[in-house]
Amino acid sequence: MTLLSITDLNLSLGGKTLVEEVSLTIAPGETLGLVGESGSGKSMTARAVIGLTPPGARLRGSIQFGGEEILGLRGKALRALRARKVAMIFQDPRAHINPVRGIGDFLTEAMIANLGMTARAAAARAVQLMKEVGIADGERRMRQYPHELSGGLLQRVMIASVLAVEPELILADEPTTALDVTTQSEVMAILDEARRERGTAMLLITHDLELAAATCDRLAVMYAGRIVERYTDTPRHPYTIGLLRSRPELFDRPERLHVIPGRPVAAFEADEGCAFAPRCPHSGPVCLGARPPLADDVACVRVEELA
Numbered sequence: 567m568t569l570l571s572i573t574d575l576n577l578s579l580g581g582k583t584l585v586e587e588v589s590l591t592i593a594p595g596e597t598l599g600l601v602g603e604s605g606s607g608k609s610m611t612a613r614a615v616i617g618l619t620p621p622g623a624r625l626r627g628s629i630q631f632g633g634e635e636i637l638g639l640r641g642k643a644l645r646a647l648r649a650r651k652v653a654m655i656f657q658d659p660r661a662h663i664n665p666v667r668g669i670g671d672f673l674t675e676a677m678i679a680n681l682g683m684t685a686r687a688a689a690a691r692a693v694q695l696m697k698e699v700g701i702a703d704g705e706r707r708m709r710q711y712p713h714e715l716s717g718g719l720l721q722r723v724m725i726a727s728v729l730a731v732e733p734e735l736i737l738a739d740e741p742t743t744a745l746d747v748t749t750q751s752e753v754m755a756i757l758d759e760a761r762r763e764r765g766t767a768m769l770l771i772t773h774d775l776e777l778a779a780a781t782c783d784r785l786a787v788m789y790a791g792r793i794v795e796r797y798t799d800t801p802r803h804p805y806t807i808g809l810l811r812s813r814p815e816l817f818d819r820p821e822r823l824h825v826i827p828g829r830p831v832a833a834f835e836a837d838e839g840c841a842f843a844p845r846c847p848h849s850g851p852v853c854l855g856a857r858p859p860l861a862d863d864v865a866c867v868r869v870e871e872l873a
Contacts, residue, residue: 568630569594569767570615570735575627575637577610579620582834585610586791588627589860590769592735597761597768599778601809602788603830608771609657611788612737615769616652617644631735649680653733655757657740659720663712669723670708677730695726699756718749722756729760736761736768742777754781775809790841791833796863802873803864804846840866848872 570592577585585607592598600608613619615629617639629637636647656662663672673695674688683691693704699722701707712720721741728736738757742750758781761768772778778785787795787806795803801810811824828845839854840846846853848868858865866872 567593569596569632570769571628571630572611572615573628573630575611575614575625575629577607577614577619577623577625578834579623582832584791584833585614586833588788588791588793590786590793590796592767592769594734594767595761595765596784597758597770597782599770599772599782599785600788601772601775601778601785603773605830605832606788607791607833608788609739612654612739612769612771615737616648616654618654649676650731651733652735652737653728653731654737654739655721655724655728655741657743659717659724660712663720663724665712667711668708669710669712669715672712673708673723673727673730676727680731691730692726695729696723698760699723699726699729700752701726718745718753721745721749721753725753725756725760729764732764732766734767736766737771738768739771740773741770742772742774750777757781775806776813790831790836792841792857792865793860794842794865796860802869803866804848804872805842808845 568591572588572590575585575588576583588611590598600611602608610619614625619625625637627637628635631647631651639647670689670692673692674685677683677688677691678685689708692708696704696707701719701722715723741757742753745753754777757768760766770778770782784796784798786793787803789805795801795806801807808824808826812826814823826845831841839856840849840858843849843853852867858867
């Protein structure tokens, strides 16, 4: 059974392609990691699911949720999708929580409006949710404002607001980027525990391949607006292998870290052929002819040869 199905999604803005032929599936209760460097199209892909693309964006393809087409939803239908079925945790909570309203208002508004709860019941549930995500003294926090909370606490508040409406799918857009290492671990543990207890599916967007590998059931790797690999255990694409080699090892003797040469490119900057070819140590003439298709879950024409 498939909860979310994205098929051949294309997104352009101002005549420039940002996402190209992206196809993904997520089953109920599953966590899919979407990994890639900045500008690869990860966030745009997630935002397309709930209609949060920039004004003027043009989309083609198909996005189905629970078997129903949701690409292009507007008005009441889109609000219903966001209210109960799909929720998003943003990278920077300070940019997505109203600074002039209290934490209590932020947490209870959706429960009152979408779940029909009374203000008293919503406040009690908000305090309980804050306790579940590691925020002590919830009654006092309800009276505070966003500027009075640290980044880690505010991200926990964001997670509590998402859990409050019990969505079927959580879109987590780099939820730990601005946090210190210890807080990162705590936030991811909270998300993972909540997902397992509630059976919620999750799309985790991150540039941290190691974090994704430790948290997710499957991984999809994006480069230049395209999916270049989908895998569970063993990566085969040169880009994915390069990302893995670039991470420091805790117990190995210290050596100079591997660096992928060059810079990442957006989809509209990529030339004909493999977009990764200018940075790939294995590229050859065969890589420059046409964009490699995603065959057998990897988009590399030399994958069998390199294996």
